Amino acid sequence: MRVLGIETSCDETGVAIVDAEAGLLAHRLYSQVDLHALYGGVVPELASRDHIRRILPLLREVLDEAGVEGPELSAVAFTAGPGLLGALLTGASVARALAYGWGVPALAVHHLEGHLLAPLLDDARLSFPFLVLLVSGGHTQLILARELGEYELLGESIDDAAGEAFDKTAKLLGLGYPGGPALSRLAETGAAGSLRLPRPMLDRPGLDMSFSGLKTAVLTAVQKGEYAPAAVARAFEEAVTDTLVEKTRRALEASRAPALVVAGGVAANRRLRAGLEAMAGAQGVPVFFPRPAFCTDNGAMIALAGLRRLQAGGADSGLAIRARARWPLAELTLEHSV
Structure with a gap:
């Protein structure tokens, strides 16, 4: 079971593939720090546009490194919230399109659930x-x-x-x-x-x-x-x-x-x-x-959260492209939807 994860909640574009047996197969992360440093903070419109530029090249690199073809994946997981709405919708649109084209489920992931599961990328003792x-x-x-x-x-x-x-x-x-x-x-x-x-x-x-x-x-x-x-x-x-x-x-x-x-x-x-x-x-x-590289936003934690939800019977998010800028973690369930 292998899941592709896409993270675009704010100012980092992350893509990764996690395998249920082998763990993390490949990941890439592009930070927009230099872009937003010119303005002293994150500019939402610029963040969204940069995600559009970066996401597909990162996706190709991850698939090549992992040696995986899209239809071989078990699911595509994406950050559906919380975060900047335009940035979230960029990742959600790409993930939904890829999943539809490859004939695999698309799983909406809560950004904070990704963070709290991130230590499991390196340490399976956590339960x-x-x-x-x-x-x-x-x-x-x-x-x-x-x-x-x-x-x-x-x-x-x-x-x-x-x-x-x-x-x-x-x-x-x-x-x-x-x-x-x-x-x-x-x-x-x-x-x-x-x-x-x-x-x-x-x-x-x-x-x-x-x-x-x-x-x-x-x-x-x-x-x-x-x-x-x-x-x-x-x-x-x-x-x-x-x-x-x-x-x-x-x-x-x-x-x-x-x-x-x-x-x-x-x-x-x-x-x-x-x-x-x-x-x-x-x-x-x-x-x-988590290791320092996975403390910040990244695609690996989203792929892992998607994998865990898939293993627990998580459902496809459907064809509609949805995202939530505000999404309290306490509202989340195993059968959550955005």
Whole structure:
């Protein structure tokens, strides 16, 4: 059983093929970072147009590397949401057309389900149930994954996502776009203890988070001009890490989940990884991360999610081309449709 996955939810075009026995056969990813850096953020119309240019050449490369002909596939999976609607519709249109032409099912995949299953690309030990900390530019959520298609939202950011806060803070420090990785590199050179920023919402119960106030605290520190940019970057990264680690600890305690998954673009952050590994180790809970290349959006996680759904009896999405810009993960079921 082999599934082709297509990811076009935002500013990365991903295509991959996953085999039920052999695992990942081939994958390609094209990032639009250089395109959007000119504007300081993602421009939806430009993102959609670039997906159109990139998707078919990437598809040909993946099929050639995997040594697979289209009709030999078991299904074509595509990201149906959430994301930028125009970008989503680009991938959905191509996937639906390919599936129709090859005579195979087309499977609509939830982008966040792809992220939370991504560790399975490298580590087959992971099994349901588990707790998920999903940290990306658009989402910061704590999710209890009971079974495939059965997810409970335990807590989330009530304003900026962690990745969004990283990018906005980087902009305050003059680091350009995308700012998260640049901020983390700068933080590695910052002096420890020279500045302490607030840990939002840790003084109250619950699992929700907030990062907009932390961004304001950074702005105040920058305006005072008393701290080196590297010290501010380190203090910010430490504050985000401490907040996410403590909220995740509380979620593990409340849910009694036997394993922890950390996924999304911010899951590649080394300080966060170290903090979560130490916390989970103290709790006696194994923690699973995707490899850094699969923390960001990619076609491999969509192919894997499609494969898992196909194995569970997932249905073809039908001939209609649909996508959802907003799609709460808690609405997902094994028989979901967009």
